[in-house]
Amino acid sequence: MSRGIGARANLVLEDEKTVMYEYGGYNLNEPEYRNEDHVYDGTITISRDCFAEPEIHEKLKKMPSGRKKLIIKRIPVSVDYPQMISDGRIIIENCSNCWQCTPDENIDVMALHILFYLFRQYQEEGKMPEYISYNV
Numbered sequence: 001m002s003r004g005i006g007a008r009a010n011l012v013l014e015d016e017k018t019v020m021y022e023y024g025g026y027n028l029n030e031p032e033y034r035n036e037d038h039v040y041d042g043t044i045t046i047s048r049d050c051f052a053e054p055e056i057h058e059k060l061k062k063m064p065s066g067r068k069k070l071i072i073k074r075i076p077v078s079v080d081y082p083q084m085i086s087d088g089r090i091i092i093e094n095c096s097n098c099w100q101c102t103p104d105e106n107i108d109v110m111a112l113h114i115l116f117y118l119f120r121q122y123q124e125e126g127k128m129p130e131y132i133s134y135n136v
Contacts, residue, residue, distance in 0.1 A: 004028030006135035007095075007110035009118070010040060014128055019046045021118070021132075025097045025110035035097045042095025044111055044118075050084050052077050054123040076123040081115045090115070110134065 009023035021044045026035035055075040060068045084090045085107065094101070098108040113134040121129045 003136045005110070006133065007114050008038075008040070008131065008133040009044060009114045010131045011128060012043075017048055019048060019051075019128060020044070021046075021114070023111060023114055024095045025099070025108065027097070027099050030099060033097045033099045039096065042098070042108065042111065043091075043093045044114065045091040046115075046118075047084075047089040050079070050081070050089050051119065051122055052079050074124060074126070076120055079119040081112075081119065 005025075005027045007023055007025035009021040011019070012022050013020040022040040023042045023044055024035055024038065024040040025033070025042075027033035054077055057073045057075055059071050061071045063069050081090060085092065085105065092107050092111045094106075094108040094111070098110070100109045101107060102109065102112070114132060117134055118129065118132050121132060
């Protein structure tokens with residue numbers, strides 16, 4: 001069963017030093033935060049050095065035919081994005097549909113969820129995702 005909350009981010013800018021996403025959140029439980037017009041007015045600006053590369057595991061596996069095949073797995077590593085926000089390497093400007101913020105830094109909770117999935121998807125695919133969504 002869905003809780004009716006979520007966010008979506010679209011890639012706006014990508015260069016050698018910076019990656020920028022626009023994002024917008026929604027909360028279907030509260031009428032003022034429904035975001036029926038799909039407004040993406042918040043921004044997430046990330047320094048390129050924040051993107052960690054995954055661990056690469058390689059092994060030779062014997063196939064049923066007797067041949068050997070090289071298997072490569074990408075194992076995502078943990079990214080300390082709260083520390084990167086504190087350092088100023090990640091800058092978040094809250095969207096207008098922000099209904100819940102962190103108590104200490106006043107950052108939209110949905111933007112933090114987007115960051116988590118953004119870093120995870122980057123490590124799994126090896127490229128910047130054009131869009132990312134988080135729905136609960």
